[in-house]
Amino acid sequence: MDLPQELVDTILDILHDDIPSLKSCSLAARTFVISARKHIFKKIEILSSSDASQRFYELLCSSPHIAPLVEDLCITSVLEKFVLCAYLDPSGDYMSGRALSLILPLLTELIRISLIDTGDVNHQTGLQYSRSWNKMEPPLQSALANVFSSPRLEAVHLCGLVLESPCHLLSLFSEATALREMSLSRLYFTQAEHKPWPESQLWRPKLRFLLLNASSFDFCQYLVNPQIDLTHVRTLRVATPSPEQRRKIVLATSLRHSRGVEHLGTYLAYNFEMHISDLSPDLFTTNLRSIHFFSLLIVELLGVFVKMCPHDSRLEYVTLEGFADFQQVTPVPELHTAIDATVAHLPALKTIEMRCIMGENESSAVFTQWETDVQTAVSSLVRRGVLRLTTIRFGQGSGSLLPIGWE
Template sequence: MTPLLPPELYDRILDFLHDDHTALAACSLICQAWLPTARYHRFHTTSITWPSCSSFRGILTASPDLGRFITTLEICNAHPSSRGWQGDRDTFTFFEHLPVVQDLKLARLTVQEPLHDALTEHFRSVKRLTLCRCKYAADTQAFLASFPLLEELSIDHVRYAWPESDGAASPLPLRVLRILELAGDSRSMLEWLLSTSGSKLDTLEFRIREPEDALQLNLILNSIGCSIKYLEVSISAWWDLDFTLAGLSLEPCTALRSFVLHFMSLQMCVRGNQSLIWAISLLGQLYSFHLETITLDIMVDNMLDLRALDSECAVRALSPARFVDLRAFDWEGLELILTQPQFERLREFEMDGEGDAQLLDVSIRERCSELHARQILHYKPVQLRDSLDI
């Protein structure tokens, strides 16, 4: 007789797939006992597209109490150029039946005044707000200031207009800020966001693609870097990094406990790859005696990745650096950095890569005996995944 796992272990295993919708869908079909947990994660977020808006509005109008079960909501269009969600105020009156939404995501929308007014009026319980690939044609400042309980703000590819002078709206003290791309008067917006967030903001995620992005990050760190405990920076080396990162400094982050660096290089992981020097340089800027974990994830042009052959234009896709190729990384330079006094409390340096890490570990033990002896190196295998194309 085949032994059966206790149901709670199945549930625990499925919990690890919470953000993998394809795997959750497969689990739902494989075993009926897995269905409740898989459905919970698969449909955790209520997503409303413009074509389904009228039917969803009808359901809430007929049974308004259903809205009290919706705490995570995504309002979206199928494509950024779609003209959905452009109705008058009456179109969005069903929002009043959604009083307990705490996670709100707006994706691929052009937000005009009617939608803006409905959002600011009815979603007062929102704690986590995500704006993804949106064009905000209304008063962005008033919108961001309209959520009295807001703690987390994520901005990804958002175009907006900012008032020439700050109005009466005051920003809320955020705890988490994620900025992946801004297109607008970024300096004014950031200064406004940070004017009251400094005492509470402890988590920052930021992506650098262009020189302007590095200036934005520098502005944030110079303003409230001393309060940040968890910092995650993604760098895409599309530009000359000597120019892009020249003025960037991580030294203001004196309270940092965890640092994650995602580094994307257009070249292969070889000793001649000069862009990798910047990964070492940024790590050398860290100056926090509270630092406990560092994670480094390097994406490179892997010549063994043949996915470009499937592309009509042979577009190269970046892949996780193979552990065997990471022997070309400047481990001696990293050893000099991590043996400095401010890294005494560091308990883990995680290196993400593809394949078997045995040869890399042997190489580090031979070249950097002091670093290897600290037993803080952790090699995390990652699978080949879709990434940004060059």
């Protein structure tokens, strides 16, 4: 096949996430093989079965040129509802796999790693449904610790894991100088008392993206520490039952000469009325470009938002996501006035999106009626051309009650 290599590379770059097509291309001609292989092995996902880890280890041993191609490793533990019980042994999954401890040292170019437990969560204890660090075999603990502290590591995602303490968690990444993205959700700690991060110890990552889903523990206070520099964070997503800690971590990203958060997401679940007073103007930092709220009653949240938003805000995109009341939306005259008073002074505003989560059995006709009612209730936004109404089907999330993007 007489094609310039640059053209071949461009074609395969376009197909970078289409694995079946990449595999077909790699069989078409020798000129496709190297570029196709680079994309095929760039991200590897391993399910929790030990067979999968063992097969991948054997592949790396027989084809050593593959290991340097792997940049993103996702290890997923799948637990079905019918196996969950109070006596579930959290060591019986990927955490006990010997092959994984042999695989990790071979992936010398790894820059992203994810450990994800997709099982249902007991929101009161969490422990019986999550994977435990202390239950891992020592070689696996050591291999993971080496990855977490690697100067090459740029991103980490932990979901469903039991550790000793917040200090233990932070210490695993304290030397990861290249770490820029951190997502932490459904993490639990075994120690009853949590010591603060030592003042004499530096924490070297300079995060730009931070996601905290601390639904069953208040982890934020351990990050609000002079030794942990959060002033580089530009995208922050926080789901915590403590409004005070949420405000503290937002403010911690805006200290000194930082530009502050540009993209903020905050989760106001369970009881909307309890959280109305918790929406503080402190959330609207100077350089905020987008804000994303999750709440139960998104129409009511719109009214709170327009009353709270500063008139000099640089906001461009506002997303109000949650479950809608499909009863008829009653127009509130005062809401029109509040909307006009706020939106008229937001010159950068492009879109206010109300993203409605629908049940799997709810028909599209229900949303259509709700859409009509909302457009009538907030006609001033329709007139300005900034309102967008969309839906997400319940069950399209990440295995919990949270929708995509919050874990």
